[in-house]
Amino acid sequence: GLRGDHQVPNALVAVRLLEALGPQLVVSAGAITAGIRDVRWPGRLQMIEVPGGQRVLLDAAHNPAGAWALAAYLKREFPEPLPIVFGALRDKDVSLMLKALLPAASRMVMTEPPTPRAYAAAELAALARRLSPGAQIEEASIPTQALTRAWTHCPVVCAAGSIFLIGDLLAGVGAEARDL
Numbered sequence: 001g002l003r004g005d006h007q008v009p010n011a012l013v014a015v016r017l018l019e020a021l022g023p024q025l026v027v028s029a030g031a032i033t034a035g036i037r038d039v040r041w042p043g044r045l046q047m048i049e050v051p052g053g054q055r056v057l058l059d060a061a062h063n064p065a066g067a068w069a070l071a072a073y074l075k076r077e078f079p080e081p082l083p084i085v086f087g088a089l090r091d092k093d094v095s096l097m098l099k100a101l102l103p104a105a106s107r108m109v110m111t112e113p114p115t116p117r118a119y120a121a122a123e124l125a126a127l128a129r130r131l132s133p134g135a136q137i138e139e140a141s142i143p144t145q146a147l148t149r150a151w152t153h154c155p156v157v158c159a160a161g162s163i164f165l166i167g168d169l170l171a172g173v174g175a176e177a178r179d180l
Contacts, residue, residue, distance in 0.1 A: 045073060048170075048177040055156045055180065056147060058170065060163040062088070064096035070160055071104040081106040083150040083157045086124065087113040087143060087165040094119065098128050101160065107136030107153060111146035113164035121146075144172040 018027050046058045061070040074082065084105040088094045102108065110124035121139040128137045140146035143165055150157040159169050170177075 067097040067100035085159040113162040
């Protein structure tokens with residue numbers, strides 16, 4: 001039920017844990033299958049569509065491992081790179097996150113998750129330009145405006161980074177959006 005190859009070993013760990021619990025917790029094979037098939041995790045490789053047909057792939061890739069997993073997914077599923085809206089918190093290793101995501105993006109629109117712990121969009125843009133001179137980098141401090149700006153380049157974009165960013169975007173497009 002979840003997108004991304006990295007979810008396969010996660011599901012396997014869950015199944016093995018249930019098997020290890022054995023008689024202490026009996027879960028039917030059908031329940032396990034349904035759980036893996038029907039699971040939903042908002043903000044984790046969640047594709048939504050808004051009225052007008054624009055889509056956004058939301059992923060709370062809020063650390064380097066998450067950013068590398070997202071970059072691998074994007075490269076496999078979207079051979080033509082997408083614009084990425086990105087915002088992160090100051091306590092994260094943003095350099096490593098950007099090293100993963102910059103090559104997977106056609107351009108990046110830096111924004112600011114709604115928390116005082118967030119990097120300013122201008123700071124993220126400056127860092128991205130240092131890491132990848134020549135990359136197409138834009139700034140929009142308000143996340144929904146960053147999303148709108150990214151959609152001017154492509155009807156399908158990715159938004160990644162802070163969980164605060166993903167939550168803000170989900171709230172901003174919420175009622176009008178539908179899961180795909």
